[in-house]
Amino acid sequence: MTIQLTKVHGSDNDFFIFDVTQLATPLTEAQLSQVAQHLTDRETGLAGGADGVLVVDHSQHAGVAGKMRVINADGSEASMCGNGIRTVARYLSEKTDQTAFKIETMYADLAVQQAPEIATGIATYQAEISPVCFGAQELGLTLPDVTSLRHKRLPSLSKTLYFTAVAVPNPHLISFVDHETLLGPELGRIAGYLNNGTNTIFPDGVNVTFVEVLGQNHIFARTFERGVGFTNACGTGMSAASLIYVLEQGGIAEKPITVRNPGGMVQTIVHQKADGAYWMDLIGNATFVGTVELTLDQLLTAPVDQLTLQETGEQTTYRQFVAQLAEA
Numbered sequence: 465m466t467i468q469l470t471k472v473h474g475s476d477n478d479f480f481i482f483d484v485t486q487l488a489t490p491l492t493e494a495q496l497s498q499v500a501q502h503l504t505d506r507e508t509g510l511a512g513g514a515d516g517v518l519v520v521d522h523s524q525h526a527g528v529a530g531k532m533r534v535i536n537a538d539g540s541e542a543s544m545c546g547n548g549i550r551t552v553a554r555y556l557s558e559k560t561d562q563t564a565f566k567i568e569t570m571y572a573d574l575a576v577q578q579a580p581e582i583a584t585g586i587a588t589y590q591a592e593i594s595p596v597c598f599g600a601q602e603l604g605l606t607l608p609d610v611t612s613l614r615h616k617r618l619p620s621l622s623k624t625l626y627f628t629a630v631a632v633p634n635p636h637l638i639s640f641v642d643h644e645t646l647l648g649p650e651l652g653r654i655a656g657y658l659n660n661g662t663n664t665i666f667p668d669g670v671n672v673t674f675v676e677v678l679g680q681n682h683i684f685a686r687t688f689e690r691g692v693g694f695t696n697a698c699g700t701g702m703s704a705a706s707l708i709y710v711l712e713q714g715g716i717a718e719k720p721i722t723v724r725n726p727g728g729m730v731q732t733i734v735h736q737k738a739d740g741a742y743w744m745d746l747i748g749n750a751t752f753v754g755t756v757e758l759t760l761d762q763l764l765t766a767p768v769d770q771l772t773l774q775e776t777g778e779q780t781t782y783r784q785f786v787a788q789l790a791e792a
């Protein structure tokens with residue numbers, strides 16, 4: 465039996481889509497974690513490795529096209545992935561011949577749809593990012609007597625930076641910084657500490673994003689992800705950053721925010737419901753790099769570094785888009 469995987473990315477945050485409906489017998493949780501660690505390794509993994517694996521399955525929820533689970537490169541499971549869900553939206557759109565539908569994720573069935581191209585020839589999808597919560601419990605924030613963290617200094621992390629923590633629903637710590645700090649070593653130092661598994665602030669780790677304001681409704685986000693490390697972009701991180709930009713830094717809700725990142729660019733829109741709850745639209749590329757077929761042995765343990773992708777050619781168009789962004 466062979467299993468087809470699709471290598472995909474959103475803003476060069478790259479993944480393998482693993483459609484487990486192909487399997488005759490389901491894998492165990494331990495095997496899924498093993499698959500992610502095996503395939504994503506940047507040295508020995510498949511096709512240059514990846515930031516994670518997006519597990520696609522049937523959903524039992526009425527009116528939902530499919531289910532997405534997110535397994536980070538270190539084998540841990542995340543509740544959501546903003547760049548990933550756009551690619552899964554495209555995968556399910558092509559599989560089920562629909563352009564607007566819902567995808568089941570760990571905490572919510574999220575609305576997704578095909579969207580107008582962000583640049584010529586770039587397949588583009590839009591995803592709902594929610595639920596949003598500021599509570600310490602949902603964040604896994606364990607500072608004594610702290611129920612939320614909104615624009616506060618944490619002297620044990622930095623003497624100068626202000627931090628806001630928000631779950632969307634995976635946990636994010638956001639700090640607005642100047643250009644030098646955005647590119648400097650502080651992000652790696654702080655996020656490395658918060659994801660070391662022994663710290664007492666976020667014992668389960670947290671995604672950390674530094675944000676620079678480039679203009680009105682125009683920001684740059686750089687993220688160190690829990691379970692991965694530095695990535696080219698983090699979709700939920702950019703959505704969280706956009707929300708905090710609106711709440712604390714003069715960003716305008718209900719209007720597109722351009723979010724640049726090391727891997728490209730997305731747009732977000734921050735919304736608020738009548739009951740006060742926030743949610744975001746995340747709009748960006750859903751690029752299919754190529755496909756590859758593996759045996760079950762290769763999926764789990766056998767060497768995969770010599771396997772090559774059947775490329776789609778989409779990455780060439782994506783590279784041109786990124787080159788144009790750099791010139792703009």
Ligand SMILES: N[C@@H](CCC[C@H](N)C(=O)O)C(=O)O
Nearest residue numbers: 542545546547634698699700
């Ligand atoms: N890259 C993702 C986020 C993936 C999960 C994250 N590492 C976590 O553990 O919460 C995105 O685009 O949102």
